[in-house]
Amino acid sequence: MKVKVVSKILESNERIAEENRRVFDINDVYAINLMSSPGAGKTTLLERTVELLKGEKGIGVIEGDIMGSDDAERLNRLGVPVVQINTGGACHLDANMINEVLDDLPLEQIDILFIENVGNLVCPAEFNVGENSKVMILAITEGDDKPLKYPLMFQQSGVLLLNKLDLAPYLSVDIEKIERHVTLLNKEIEIFKCSAKTGVGLDNWANWLNQRLA
Ligand code: MG
Numbered sequence: 001m002k003v004k005v006v007s008k009i010l011e012s013n014e015r016i017a018e019e020n021r022r023v024f025d026i027n028d029v030y031a032i033n034l035m036s037s038p039g040a041g042k043t044t045l046l047e048r049t050v051e052l053l054k055g056e057k058g059i060g061v062i063e064g065d066i067m068g069s070d071d072a073e074r075l076n077r078l079g080v081p082v083v084q085i086n087t088g089g090a091c092h093l094d095a096n097m098i099n100e101v102l103d104d105l106p107l108e109q110i111d112i113l114f115i116e117n118v119g120n121l122v123c124p125a126e127f128n129v130g131e132n133s134k135v136m137i138l139a140i141t142e143g144d145d146k147p148l149k150y151p152l153m154f155q156q157s158g159v160l161l162l163n164k165l166d167l168a169p170y171l172s173v174d175i176e177k178i179e180r181h182v183t184l185l186n187k188e189i190e191i192f193k194c195s196a197k198t199g200v201g202l203d204n205w206a207n208w209l210n211q212r213l214a
């Protein structure tokens, strides 16, 4: 019985996700569902990405958080349209939440829409929101055991940003092991080692984004 309820929720989520995707397509918006655990650096990465692309591309952001608007304010300072969603307890964004805020964004001016999901390595990967790509961040501070412990997100994502590379000298984390395990889970995934703090490796990420829009 419980399984039935869950599959029904996912089914209706899928329908609304398709509707969102149609809206993105009509408006020529490339939507990215950005996922990671809390503190992996999603908002900092978005700040750096906006700085890299601003002026060349129209950027919009949807911020998902259980509560508060700190992240939205950070991005708003960079002069891009931002909408904050507070899930009020839910640990992921779903298609309906995104559907409800689409009218609040100037979609006709947006080339790339970043949807920063709630910090959580588990269920954000189960809910499509109509995105063109799922991108995840894993900070190397989280340890090299995460891919095999939380396989779904690694399997679902088209890009893995391996963040906080600047901290590597202070950690005993095995970065090659992370890459090996991620590639075992997902042969298609593109891995970019980077530091949102120092900017190292972000050129590869910006190139990837530019290729999506080309
Ligand atoms: Mg954040």
Ligand code: ZN
Pocket: 090, 091, 092, 123, 124
């Ligand atoms: Zn959840």
